[in-house]
Amino acid sequence: MKDVLIVGQGICGTFLSWYLEQAGRTFVVIDEERPHTASRAAAGLINPVTGRRIVKTWMIDELLDFAQKAYGEMAPDCMRRVDLIDFFPTAQMRLAFLDRxxxxxxxxxxxxxxxxxxxxxxxxxxxxxxxxxxxxxLPKLLPTARRRMLDQRTLREEYFDQQALTIRPDSIQYKDITARMVIFCDGIASFSNPYFSRLPFAPNKGEALILDIPQLDQQTAVFKKGITLAPWKDGLYWVGSSYEWSFSDTNPTNTFRERTEAALKNWIKLPLQVIDHFASVRPATLERRPFVGFHPLHPAVGILNGMGTKGCSLAPYFAHQLVEHMVRGKAIQPNVDVKRFAKILSR
Ligand SMILES: Cc1cc2nc3c(=O)[nH]c(=O)nc-3n(C[C@H](O)[C@H](O)[C@H](O)COP(=O)(O)OP(=O)(O)OC[C@H]3O[C@@H](n4cnc5c(N)ncnc54)[C@H](O)[C@@H]3O)c2cc1C
Structure with missing residues (x-):
């Protein structure tokens, strides 16, 4: 019997499996390779202040310290320090920055x-x-972790079929896998998960373009002027993103592409070429707080999700918190613990 079956190998499933391994627990991850999951579409930026009023993001001092330690241990060559060059798009934004x-x-x-x-x-x-x-x-971290799990035979590349899952009070059965528990790290798929679909998710669509800008050679700076331009894999650049709360499909749109190309024309002086354009959906939540912990009626069913726009800083921290809870009985922070939704989840 395994200790844990993990569904999903995005940034959440990757860190959860890492901390389980560190704690000496056994696990199997099931993940179907999909091209533009949230973790594959993300720029990978951890930014301590955001928004029009340049406010510090939730828990950021603690999250930054933890992220340095977590990535340093798990994937030391997959995280680097950068400066964010914030070109003021309007006079008001300049004033807000000076006030702050x-x-x-x-x-x-x-x-x-x-x-x-x-x-x-x-x-x-x-x-x-x-x-x-x-x-x-992320384009390096996720495949590297995946290859390692494939080598260790802890990852199965296949579709996870909810119908094949049987839950008992203290164990689960999925096809030939028996485990003490299942933990869903399946991103937006959890919106239709029979155990957790009642949680107040708030899916948010985002699009990005991948650019070749041969005369820009910057690995230590990210640029922003309304939109964000960040170094990406193979010397290319990622530019985005949109934040759509209401959308009819998850496809890339001409509207985003045209608007972004027009903005780039007014911003970047160097020749550039659009190489790719994709869209994805952020597993965001109504209260902008993650969903971590175990189902109030089914103690063998857990979740690590709802990282919204900040998966790169929140996922390592809360994966660690969840494993500390499982292994040492430490409390999950009440404002992320899914037990805060015990009433809705118990209906
Ligand atoms: C355009 C965009 C830009 C972003 N930029 C940033 C950024 O710069 N910084 C930042 O911190 N965050 C950013 N984010 C947010 C970040 O991407 C998310 O918070 C994070 O990736 C969520 O990770 P996850 O592991 O929960 O979900 P996912 O990455 O979606 O992983 C879920 C995994 O589960 C698998 N899965 C689902 N269902 C099944 C099934 N039935 N069978 C098998 N496998 C299944 C999927 O294939 C996937 O691999 C961005 C998001 C978007 C869309």
């Missing part, structure tokens, strides 16, 4: 040389720098 700098300069500073990026970008209102930020190389 006066009140609390943590993570932000004003450019020492306003002309530093003149040769590559058009910008009229100067820029600020957000640092430290971190960039996770």
């Amino acid at each position: 700098l006066k009140d609390d300069p943590q993570y932000i500073q004003l450019a020492a040389d306003d002309h530093a990026w003149d040769s590559s970008f058009h910008y009229e209102l100067g820029f600020g720098t957000i640092a430290p930020c971190y960039l996770v190389d």
